[in-house]
Amino acid sequence: MRKMIMFAVLVGLAGLPSIALAQMVDGEVTKVDESAGKLTIKHGPIKKFDMDGMTMVFRANDAAMLKQVKPGDKIKFEADKVNGQFTVVKIEKSK
Numbered sequence: 001m002r003k004m005i006m007f008a009v010l011v012g013l014a015g016l017p018s019i020a021l022a023q024m025v026d027g028e029v030t031k032v033d034e035s036a037g038k039l040t041i042k043h044g045p046i047k048k049f050d051m052d053g054m055t056m057v058f059r060a061n062d063a064a065m066l067k068q069v070k071p072g073d074k075i076k077f078e079a080d081k082v083n084g085q086f087t088v089v090k091i092e093k094s095k
């Protein structure tokens with residue numbers, strides 16, 4: 001019986017939407033390229049990509065993001081790999 005419960009708990013956890021496990025990463029916008037739909041971000045470590053802090057270019061998932069931020073802004077963001085490209089899927093300014 002106990003094993004059954006453990007199993008149910010594990011299956012339940014695995015089924016959690018990925019958003020619950022999403023890691024918001026600290027960063028600073030260094031460049032916004034609206035025509036290319038890209039942002040350059042100096043970011044902290046991103047565990048899910050096994051990536052240390054660095055400055056790199058991300059595709060913006062949504063063009064509106066590019067109007068939301070400007071170089072020098074401190075942000076928190078969530079990145080994902082979309083069609084093999086590092087993509088910002090969520091962004092917010094840090095307070």
Ligand SMILES: [Cu+2]
Nearest residue numbers: 051054055056
């Ligand atoms: Cu990086």
